[in-house]
Amino acid sequence: MLGFGFYIFAHLFYFLDIPFLIKFIISIACFALSQCMTSMRYIVAFTPHMSYIALRITGALSAFFMTLVSIIMLYDFFILLFFATRSLLGIETANYLAWLSNGPLTITILSIALFVSYTGCKHALRCPLTVERELLVKNLPQELQGLRIAHLSDLHMGSTFDGKWLSQLVKNTNELQADLILITGDLVDGSPSKIASDVEELKQLSAKYGVHISLGNHEFYCGPKPWIETWTSWGLSVLVNRNVRLEHNGYPFVLSGVADREGRKFKGMLRPDMSEALKDVTDSDFVIFMEHQPKNADKNAKRGVNVQLSGHTHGGQYFLLFPLVKFLNGGHRVGFYYLDDMTLHVSPGTGLWGYAPVRVGSRNELTLLTLANKD
Numbered sequence: 001m002l003g004f005g006f007y008i009f010a011h012l013f014y015f016l017d018i019p020f021l022i023k024f025i026i027s028i029a030c031f032a033l034s035q036c037m038t039s040m041r042y043i044v045a046f047t048p049h050m051s052y053i054a055l056r057i058t059g060a061l062s063a064f065f066m067t068l069v070s071i072i073m074l075y076d077f078f079i080l081l082f083f084a085t086r087s088l089l090g091i092e093t094a095n096y097l098a099w100l101s102n103g104p105l106t107i108t109i110l111s112i113a114l115f116v117s118y119t120g121c122k123h124a125l126r127c128p129l130t131v132e133r134e135l136l137v138k139n140l141p142q143e144l145q146g147l148r149i150a151h152l153s154d155l156h157m158g159s160t161f162d163g164k165w166l167s168q169l170v171k172n173t174n175e176l177q178a179d180l181i182l183i184t185g186d187l188v189d190g191s192p193s194k195i196a197s198d199v200e201e202l203k204q205l206s207a208k209y210g211v212h213i214s215l216g217n218h219e220f221y222c223g224p225k226p227w228i229e230t231w232t233s234w235g236l237s238v239l240v241n242r243n244v245r246l247e248h249n250g251y252p253f254v255l256s257g258v259a260d261r262e263g264r265k266f267k268g269m270l271r272p273d274m275s276e277a278l279k280d281v282t283d284s285d286f287v288i289f290m291e292h293q294p295k296n297a298d299k300n301a302k303r304g305v306n307v308q309l310s311g312h313t314h315g316g317q318y319f320l321l322f323p324l325v326k327f328l329n330g331g332h333r334v335g336f337y338y339l340d341d342m343t344l345h346v347s348p349g350t351g352l353w354g355y356a357p358v359r360v361g362s363r364n365e366l367t368l369l370t371l372a373n374k375d
């Protein structure tokens with residue numbers, strides 16, 4: 001990040017004809033800006049009850065930094081392409097430095113970064129739009145066709161969103177009158193003693209076959225057990241290495257969830273256990289499965305899961321990060337993937353993590369999935 005801070009300074013300010021003292025102050029500001037995102041990672045994780053105003057200010061600075069770096073990188077890419085083309089055509093190449101750090105260029109890039117980060121933050125932090133999609137499944141039993149699932153994921157309550165945001169989300173979700181509400185992890189940042197009042201609105205969620213939660217990596221940063229007790233006492237079902245049997249139109253199906261793989265890193269925490277998650281499940285059972293990270297989806301398809309719902313990726317959030325996010329998540333970033341006989345749905349996130357609350361090229365959504373036959 002310090003390197004990127006230097007990159008911004010060198011590109012936009014170093015060659016400007018301004019007094020040394022001002023240049024020095026700007027260089028300090030660039031380095032401070034570069035540390036915003038890094039420090040936010042820790043601030044958000046360990047002080048989730050900090051004021052939302054402070055969160056928004058530091059989050060906006062992180063977003064601005066990220067946007068600025070990406071715009072400069074894109075600018076450099078096209079300039080280098082331009083120079084390479086000229087060179088190949090045998091045209092004399094102008095001085096590269098002449099394309100850096102001139103007043104109009106600096107002002108233009110700063111203005112674009114400000115505009116993009118402002119709109120990116122606004123989109124990322126709004127209450128999500130409701131998106132209805134058909135979830136196509138191979139060999140779907142006739143009775144399960146039309147089953148409606150509201151899929152929520154990565155709300156990050158406590159670190160990013162407050163009770164007011166959740167209240168609107170709960171209202172929008174209930175209006176869908178889904179058969180099932182499934183939340184695939186990263187629901188909270190912070191312990192129940194600190195943020196339960198912001199999260200309490202979840203009690204109002206209702207669906208014909210209940211509200212079911214699986215754990216994400218962030219639940220492990222604040223300790224999952226108190227949350228499991230709290231949510232259970234609120235009448236919500238928490239599926240951690242276990243399954244329940246439900247019925248739709250008289251046809252039984254299995255709903256299962258597994259603990260997030262992050263649990264393996266913490267001593268005494270819940271570890272993912274697939275044999276417990278799929279206990280007593282037979283080959284003839286239709287299985288809907290919740291796992292926060294989509295990385296293991298290929299293996300789950302071979303285990304006989306029919307539908308997997310995941311989150312974690314936040315849709316990549318920022319277009320330049322899409323290839324990296326896809327690579328880190330087993331080739332799954334957002335939307336539907338068809339793996340053997342299983343269909344995987346990766347939510348782009350109903351919310352996102354507040355250390356860089358910006359989306360460009362991806363949007364948060366409340367997804368209503370309707371099961372339909374793929375054949």
Ligand SMILES: [Fe+2]
Nearest residue numbers: 154186312353
């Ligand atoms: Fe998340």
